[in-house]
Amino acid sequence: MICPFCGAAMEKGCIKGQHEMAWLPDDKRDALFTDAHLQEGAVLLASSSIFKGSVVDAWCCRVCEKLVVEY
Numbered sequence: 001m002i003c004p005f006c007g008a009a010m011e012k013g014c015i016k017g018q019h020e021m022a023w024l025p026d027d028k029r030d031a032l033f034t035d036a037h038l039q040e041g042a043v044l045l046a047s048s049s050i051f052k053g054s055v056v057d058a059w060c061c062r063v064c065e066k067l068v069v070e071y
């Protein structure tokens with residue numbers, strides 16, 4: 001993938017965590033942490049498994065230090 005910000009080649013990888021990962025609208029930034037399906041407007045990036053954790057594909061631009069995540 002070509003970085004949409006600077007045009008450099010991006011490196012494919014993943015973001016991995018121990019818990020569910022979700023994108024939230026800015027007005028939910030300070031909300032108490034709850035499952036994504038309980039937050040209006042949330043985008044679930046990766047559900048969590050007790051054995052594997054959570055993982056979502058992502059591309060990294062090391063030039064401008066940005067990530068692109070596909071969900």
Ligand SMILES: [Zn+2]
Nearest residue numbers: 003006061064
């Ligand atoms: Zn870039």
